[in-house]
Amino acid sequence: MLDINYIRxxxxxxxxxxxxxxxxxxxxxxxxxxKKRRELLVETENLKAKRNKVSADIPRLKKSGQDVNPLLExxxxxxxxxxxxxxxxxxxxxxxxxxxxxxPNIPAKDVKAGxxxxxxxxxxxxxxxxxxxxxxxxxxxVRDLDLIDYERxxxxxxxxxxxxxxxxxxxxxxxxxxxxxxxxxxxYEFILPPHILTWQCGYTAGQFPKFxxxxxxLEKEEDAANRQFILPTAETALCNYYRDxxxxxxxxxxxxxxxxxxxxxxxxxxxxNERGMIRxxxxxxxxxxQYTKPEDSEDAxxxxxxxxxxxxxxxxxxxxxxxxxxxxxxxxxxxxxxxEIWIPSMNEYKEVSSASNGYDxxxxxxxxxxxxxxxxxxxxxxxxxxxxxxxxxxxxAIVEQLQQEDGSVLVPEVLQKWVGVEKIKANx
RNA sequence: GGAGAAGUACCCAAGUAGGUUGAAGGGGACGGUUUGCUAAACCGUUAGACGUCGCAAGGCGUGCACGAGUUCGAAUCUCGUCUUCUCCGCCA
Numbered sequence: 001m002l003d004i005n006y007i008r009x010x011x012x013x014x015x016x017x018x019x020x021x022x023x024x025x026x027x028x029x030x031x032x033x034x035k036k037r038r039e040l041l042v043e044t045e046n047l048k049a050k051r052n053k054v055s056a057d058i059p060r061l062k063k064s065g066q067d068v069n070p071l072l073e074x075x076x077x078x079x080x081x082x083x084x085x086x087x088x089x090x091x092x093x094x095x096x097x098x099x100x101x102x103x104p105n106i107p108a109k110d111v112k113a114g115x116x117x118x119x120x121x122x123x124x125x126x127x128x129x130x131x132x133x134x135x136x137x138x139x140x141x142v143r144d145l146d147l148i149d150y151e152r153x154x155x156x157x158x159x160x161x162x163x164x165x166x167x168x169x170x171x172x173x174x175x176x177x178x179x180x181x182x183x184x185x186x187x188y189e190f191i192l193p194p195h196i197l198t199w200q201c202g203y204t205a206g207q208f209p210k211f212x213x214x215x216x217x218l219e220k221e222e223d224a225a226n227r228q229f230i231l232p233t234a235e236t237a238l239c240n241y242y243r244d245x246x247x248x249x250x251x252x253x254x255x256x257x258x259x260x261x262x263x264x265x266x267x268x269x270x271x272x273n274e275r276g277m278i279r280x281x282x283x284x285x286x287x288x289x290q291y292t293k294p295e296d297s298e299d300a301x302x303x304x305x306x307x308x309x310x311x312x313x314x315x316x317x318x319x320x321x322x323x324x325x326x327x328x329x330x331x332x333x334x335x336x337x338x339x340e341i342w343i344p345s346m347n348e349y350k351e352v353s354s355a356s357n358g359y360d361x362x363x364x365x366x367x368x369x370x371x372x373x374x375x376x377x378x379x380x381x382x383x384x385x386x387x388x389x390x391x392x393x394x395x396x397a398i399v400e401q402l403q404q405e406d407g408s409v410l411v412p413e414v415l416q417k418w419v420g421v422e423k424i425k426a427n428x
Numbered sequence: 429g430g431a432g433a434a435g436u437a438c439c440c441a442a443g444u445a446g447g448u449u450g451a452a453g454g455g456g457a458c459g460g461u462u463u464g465c466u467a468a469a470c471c472g473u474u475a476g477a478c479g480u481c482g483c484a485a486g487g488c489g490u491g492c493a494c495g496a497g498u499u500c501g502a503a504u505c506u507c508g509u510c511u512u513c514u515c516c517g518c519c520a
Contacts, residue, residue, distance in 0.1 A: 041480060045489045052450095052489090055501040059447045068500085075500035246477080369477095378477075 001364040002103055004034065004096070017106040020113035020326035030099045037092035044085040047078055102210050105361040107326035108335040118325035119338075125309065126318035128342055133405040137345030138396035141403060142168060144426050147395070160266065160281040167424050171398070171411070172284060174418035175391045176259055179286040179311060183257040183388065186307065188288060191258040193237035199227040204366035205239040206332030206358070207232070216263050216281075234258035235385040238289035239362050246378055247370040253292040253300060257388060260285065283392035290384045293370065294360070297382035301357045304386035305337045308353040311389050315412040317397050318342040320349055334359045339389075341397040352393050355386030 007014050011027040018025050054075055061068050112118045142148040147168025153161045164172045180190065196218065202208035207215070216230040231237055238256050247254075262285050288307065292300045305321065312319050324336040333356035340349035360380035363369070369378040402410040408425040416422055 038480070041489085045480070048490085049488055051500070056448070056450095058500065062447090072500050079500065367478095376476095 001100055001361065002106065003360075003364065004100065007031070008034065014106065018103070020107050020111070021104055021329070022115065022327050023104060025103065030096060033092045033095050033099075037089055037096065040085055040089050040092070044082055044089065047082050047085070051075065051078055051082065104331035105206070105329075105334045105358065107329065108357070108359075111323070111329070111335050112325045113327075114325045115327035116325065119322045119328055120325070121320050122323050122337070123309075123321040125313060125320070126316075128318055129344065129401050131344075131403075135344055135400065135403055136407070138343070138400045141399040141407075141409065142395070144407060145399070145409060145424050146427060147171065147399070147424070157281070160279075162280060167419065167421070168395070170419045171395060171415060171424075172391055174415040175389075175394055176284060176286060177418050178314070178414050179388055180257070180259065182307070182311060182314075183286070183288065186255075188255040188257045191234075191238065191241070191256050193231075193234060193258055193260065195231055195260055195263075196228050197231050197236055197240070199229070200243070201231075201236050201240045202229060204243055204362060205236045206330075206362055206365060207236060210331065214265050216265060230263040231260060232264045233262045233285065233387075234260040234287035235289060238287065238385070239383060240366060241289075242291060242368045242381075243366040245368060247291070247368075247381065249293070249370060249372045252370055252381065253290050253296060256289045258287050258289070260287070262390075280392060283390060285390040286388050288386045288388040291368070291381045292384065294379065294382050297357050297359065297384060300382075300384050301335065301337070301355060304355040304384060304388075305339070308339050308355055308386050308388050312339060312341065312352065314414045315394070315398065317394075317401050317412075319352070322349075329356065330354075332356075332358050332361050334361065341393060342401065343393070343397055344400045350393050350397075351390075352397070353387040353389045356384060358383045358385070 002014065007027055008031060011031065015025055015027065054071060058068050058071065061071070107113075112120065136144070139150075143150075145168075146166055147164065148162050149165050150162045153163040156163065184190065199208060202212070202215065212229075215232050218228045218230070237260070238258055241256065242254070261282050263282050266279055266281060288304055290297075290300045290304065309319075309321065319339055319341045322338045322340060324338060329336040336354055336356040338351045339353040339355070341352045342348075343350050359382050362383045363380040368381050368383070370381050371378050398412065399409045402412070404410065404423075406425075408423050410423055411419050411421060
């Protein structure tokens with residue numbers, strides 16, 4: 001949620017910033033509602049002050065034997081007036097809320113305007129593997145090596161699902177263990193959150209109300225706040241850990257990570273070139289999350305990117321880091337770096353981690369604040385998240401980048417203690 | 429799923445024939461006195477938060493789980509919701 005005070009003071013600045021995301025917003029009408037609301041509010045609060053005063057007087061006057069009936073009559077009218085104005089105020093508030101709630105975050109100053117095409121590669125690690133033979137794509141590789149079963153996955157879950165088996169399941173599990181081990185080393189706290197969340201969680205994270213159609217919802221409850229859905233990323237859960245709480249300065253930064261499967265509808269995003277495990281309705285991910293003081297969030301973002309990079313480096317896979325243009329950042333985020341892994345058969349880099357600074361956007365929605373030592377004021381914290389990492393695209397990258405001429409695949413050294421072998425060979 | 433009970437500030441907890449409760453009292457925390465230091469004792473402070481007006485000092489409004497309602501006036505009465513606990517049922 002954007003700060004209405006900021007919009008009030010610098011509407012043009014906010015407008016220009018959102019234009020970088022190609023979102024054109026005219027605040028004129030909204031600000032007129034805001035003005036009207038505050039005028040009404042002042043009036044109504046004065047009436048309430050009077051009501052409070054008179055209501056306190058009444059028992060006293062009664063005691064002294066005075067006739068209070070005319071006063072009661074007058075107060076009745078004031079009560080009606082208050083009620084009427086409260087309703088009007090609520091209407092304005094609703095309109096303002098509806099207007100603001102769908103607006104995305106303001107991009108950071110150093111983020112480029114425009115969409116995807118303006119993303120900027122800031123770093124490349126390793127090199128594209130050169131093959132002296134005809135390399136296979138991951139769909140064939142995982143089938144030949146018996147790591148993934150697409151057909152039976154679809155039989156069980158329908159289109160968009162697969163299942164891991166044997167060494168495939170072991171590699172997947174090894175990846176998760178590897179991530180967990182690294183995050184623990186860095187002092188992050190391990191969380192296993194609920195996989196079903198209330199609507200409020202999605203709201204805080206900034207996914208709702210705009211992107212409700214992207215998640216799997218459970219049966220609809222009439223009461224919006226109690227509606228539940230299956231989480232699309234652990235960020236949605238971790239972002240709500242401190243919802244409606246006030247932290248002490250010395251509690252920050254807070255660093256968490258969580259493992260959960262991620263469930264997404266991905267409606268309409270199927271493309272022929274995304275067969276295999278590039279995009280499915282369910283994938284595994286370890287997610288990092290930080291709550292920081294405002295002045296620390298830039299450094300925290302660097303830390304998260306670095307951590308995610310180190311994980312990929314540990315696997316020995318070629319990747320690059322892109323700084324996303326404003327329009328390609330997700331709605332809640334003001335700055336995002338993607339770590340993209342090389343998938344040889346697709347001749348493309350695919351995101352395996354997205355590290356973002358949400359600044360105070362989510363904190364405002366979730367009312368997550370902190371208080372500085374010795375200060376009475378509260379301030380919003382900053383929230384950051386980064387995948388560390390998503391696995392469903394790592395397995396394809398591993399098998400494709402590390403495939404050998406004989407059709408086998410090398411197991412990255414860091415995973416060997418869990419997988420139990422150095423190389424996966426076809427059974428046949 | 430069924431039946432009961434409960435939800436008051438950091439914690440515990442009083443408070444129902446609606447009206448000086450702008451929520452008692454305790455604990456804790458913080459400050460002070462005493463002390464070589466600590467403890468104890470004693471004295472004092474402690475509703476936070478949000479909104480709004482104001483250059484400011486400060487004023488006003490809202491707040492007793494949440495949301496509606498009744499009333500001139502609600503922690504207190506009515507309705508709905510949520511959460512927790514106990515018991516029963518079902519079940520991995």
